[in-house]
Amino acid sequence: QKEVEQDPGPLSVPEGAIVSLNCTYSNSAFQYFMWYRQYSRKGPELLMYTYSSGNKEDGRFTAQVDKSSKYISLFIRDSQPSDSATYLCAMSAGNFGNEKLTFGTGTRLTIIP
Amino acid sequence: DAGITQSPRHKVTETGTPVTLRCHQTENHRYMYWYRQDPGHGLRLIHYSYGVKDTDKGEVSDGYSVSRSKTEDFLLTLESATSSQTSVYFCAIRGSGGPGTDTQYFGPGTRLTVL
Numbered sequence: 001q002k003e004v005e006q007d008p009g010p011l012s013v014p015e016g017a018i019v020s021l022n023c024t025y026s027n028s029a030f031q032y033f034m035w036y037r038q039y040s041r042k043g044p045e046l047l048m049y050t051y052s053s054g055n056k057e058d059g060r061f062t063a064q065v066d067k068s069s070k071y072i073s074l075f076i077r078d079s080q081p082s083d084s085a086t087y088l089c090a091m092s093a094g095n096f097g098n099e100k101l102t103f104g105t106g107t108r109l110t111i112i113p
Numbered sequence: 114d115a116g117i118t119q120s121p122r123h124k125v126t127e128t129g130t131p132v133t134l135r136c137h138q139t140e141n142h143r144y145m146y147w148y149r150q151d152p153g154h155g156l157r158l159i160h161y162s163y164g165v166k167d168t169d170k171g172e173v174s175d176g177y178s179v180s181r182s183k184t185e186d187f188l189l190t191l192e193s194a195t196s197s198q199t200s201v202y203f204c205a206i207r208g209s210g211g212p213g214t215d216t217q218y219f220g221p222g223t224r225l226t227v228l
Contacts, residue, residue, distance in 0.1 A: 006155075034216055043117075043203055043219035044156070088155065095215055097144035097163055097207045100171070105155040 003027050006089055006104030014112050019076040023089035023104045026070065030091040030102075033065050035074045038086045038106065047087075048074065051095075079111045116140045117220035119204050125226045132191040134223050136204030144207035145187040146217060147171075147179060149200040156203065162187055194227045201225070 006023045013019055021035075032051055036044035048063040050056045050072075056063045062075040072091075076083055089104040116139035126132050136145060146161040148171075158171030160179040168179050176198060178190045191198055204220040 004155075008153075032216070036219075041222075041224075043221045046216060046218060049216055090156075097215075098161070098169070100158060101156075101217060103155040103157075105153060 003102050004104045010108040012110045017079050019079050021074040021087050021107050023072050029093040032092045033072050034090040036088040081111045081113050084110045119220045119223050123224045126194050127228050129193050132194050134189045134202055136187045138185050138206050142206040142208055146205040147189045148203045151200050196227050199227045
């Protein structure tokens with residue numbers, strides 16, 4: 001069983017809808033949680049970064065962490081066609097350079113105009 | 114933009130040949146990483162470096178070696194390429210997006226095909 005599980009999708013939603021992307025994990029030592037967005041044939045770009053449990057909002061994006069359930073979510077409000085991409089969750093136990101990031105396999109999202 | 118370039122961006126090679134991929138950064142970051150990305154596996158760490166001539170293995174290091182003789186360059190070498198090493202390779206650096214947000218930032222990737 002993988003340490004981080006992420007539904008690969010694909011997920012298609014109409015423009016303007018609220019999108020919910022999720023990851024579950026098994027390692028209770030994870031404290032730092034990230035969401036990356038990856039456009040086709042591009043490198044992943046950091047979208048959201050959170051520490052421990054709680055919510056963090058940045059514009060149309062909200063990252064939510066529930067450590068008790070080992071579950072993280074990314075919500076996208078008022079989704080746009082430009083949000084069409086693969087979204088990767090990532091997490092680590094520490095915040096040092098030698099801490100390994102563990103990634104989910106990614107969810108492919110398409111926003112339909 | 115994390116100031117990372119990778120070269121080449123695309124490469125096709127034959128089984129058994131040596132291949133070197135280059136990652137170049139312009140912002141003097143200490144930590145650099147090499148990942149491979151494959152369908153169903155996500156991103157997996159191959160090797161990383163924590164300074165000039167200081168490197169360590171990741172989870173999928175077999176068949177790969179790295180070198181870092183200058184802060185700005187991190188090289189990944191496949192000594193004898195195999196078809197199982199066909200993948201997209203990403204370089205990353207550890208940088209800061211602001212207070213308490215040190216994490217990894219990725220380059221554009223190199224698409225390698227081993228025939």
